[in-house]
Amino acid sequence: MSFTDMFVPCVILLILFYGILTKTDIFEVFVEGAAQGLKTTADILPALICLMTCIGMFKAAGGIDLLGSLVKPVTDIFGFPSEAASLIFIRPLSGSGALAFYEDIIAQYGPDSFIGRVASTMMGSSETTFYTLAVYFGAVRIKNTRYALLPALSADLTCWIAAAAAVRLMF
Amino acid sequence: MKVFFFIIVLFSVILGTANGSMDKVSQAALTECTAAVTLAVSLCGTICFWSGIMNIAERSGLTAKLSALVSPLLGKLFSGIDRSGRAMNYIVLNLVSNLLGLANAATPLGIKAMEELKAEENAEESATDNMIIFTVMNTASLQLFPATVAAIRANNGSGAPLEILPCVWIVSVAALATALIVAKLLAALYRRKRMRKGVRT
Numbered sequence: 001m002s003f004t005d006m007f008v009p010c011v012i013l014l015i016l017f018y019g020i021l022t023k024t025d026i027f028e029v030f031v032e033g034a035a036q037g038l039k040t041t042a043d044i045l046p047a048l049i050c051l052m053t054c055i056g057m058f059k060a061a062g063g064i065d066l067l068g069s070l071v072k073p074v075t076d077i078f079g080f081p082s083e084a085a086s087l088i089f090i091r092p093l094s095g096s097g098a099l100a101f102y103e104d105i106i107a108q109y110g111p112d113s114f115i116g117r118v119a120s121t122m123m124g125s126s127e128t129t130f131y132t133l134a135v136y137f138g139a140v141r142i143k144n145t146r147y148a149l150l151p152a153l154s155a156d157l158t159c160w161i162a163a164a165a166a167v168r169l170m171f
Numbered sequence: 172m173k174v175f176f177f178i179i180v181l182f183s184v185i186l187g188t189a190n191g192s193m194d195k196v197s198q199a200a201l202t203e204c205t206a207a208v209t210l211a212v213s214l215c216g217t218i219c220f221w222s223g224i225m226n227i228a229e230r231s232g233l234t235a236k237l238s239a240l241v242s243p244l245l246g247k248l249f250s251g252i253d254r255s256g257r258a259m260n261y262i263v264l265n266l267v268s269n270l271l272g273l274a275n276a277a278t279p280l281g282i283k284a285m286e287e288l289k290a291e292e293n294a295e296e297s298a299t300d301n302m303i304i305f306t307v308m309n310t311a312s313l314q315l316f317p318a319t320v321a322a323i324r325a326n327n328g329s330g331a332p333l334e335i336l337p338c339v340w341i342v343s344v345a346a347l348a349t350a351l352i353v354a355k356l357l358a359a360l361y362r363r364k365r366m367r368k369g370v371r372t
């Protein structure tokens with residue numbers, strides 16, 4: 001029994017326990033939250049249909065293999081698998097697009113392969129950078145974002161390089 | 172996004188013609204849309220379950236409690252704003268919500284935090300250093316449990332869907348640290364530039 005096997009059940013138990021302790025109606029509140037989850041799924045579906053179809057066509061045409069071989073000289077320097085390079089381009093731009101690419105990588109190479117693990121780590125530890133910047137600064141009508149883009153992109157770059165290194169180290 | 176949509180289809184048609192794989196491209200156009208629905212349905216359970224659990228965390232006050240715990244630590248990152256003010260309060264709530272994967276709650280809280288920062292620092296059209304630090308922390312994504320990733324791994328027959336958690340945590344922290352260091356360095360650089368300009372004029 002490993003630590004990661006303990007993690008999820010214990011987190012669930014802890015949250016329920018705190019709910020009971022504070023006399024929250026845990027069942028009612030759970031159901032309400034789950035209904036919100038249904039809405040989230042419905043919200044991402046239209047974009048997912050568009051992007052998965054585009055990416056499926058692009059892949060069938062040989063586009064993803066071409067992209068991978070184009071960036072291979074650069075990704076090889078960092079020990080990053082060029083098969084997962086498509087994720088680097090789409091991740092900062094679109095959450096649904098990244099999900100579509102990610103699912104494709106996992107289905108093709110398997111979740112427990114080196115490529116699958118690197119892609120999983122990347123997906124779990126990065127955000128839709130450009131979208132987040134646009135929403136937050138746009139919402140408060142900030143037109144001049146000054147130096148905000150550089151640190152945000154440096155986080156993404158670190159994420160790609162560190163993902164490959166961390167997977168090599170841990171497995 | 173509209174440019175991306177067009178370009179990727181355009182390249183698919185060009186490459187498909189060049190490689191003689193138009194039959195596969197055509198098939199993908201007809202079947203991948205169904206695959207998208209299948210994917211959304213297979214993720215729906217996980218998304219709903221975690222939304223439910225995290226709704227309990229929020230309503231029972233667990234999120235607020237955790238926020239109070241990390242607040243002093245986060246206060247050090249933001250200079251010149253009221254530690255117990257409204258902006259700081261929203262900042263902490265947003266970051267804790269992100270950490271727990273409460274995306275639905277995090278975005279409105281984040282926008283509130285930006286509004287309060289704008290008011291407290293009298294910003295107009297230019298972003299302040301604190302606004303940038305806060306937004307950058309949001310783009311770096313520190314998340315304890317990436318439920319979607321775990322669900323896709325499990326659906327594809329992973330022997331241990333959660334074995335990547337330690338990797339995800341290490342990489343997230345590394346990315347966040349890089350972002351903060353770069354942001355702080357740039358803030359210092361900009362401050363010096365402005366001071367030099369001030370001396371000249």
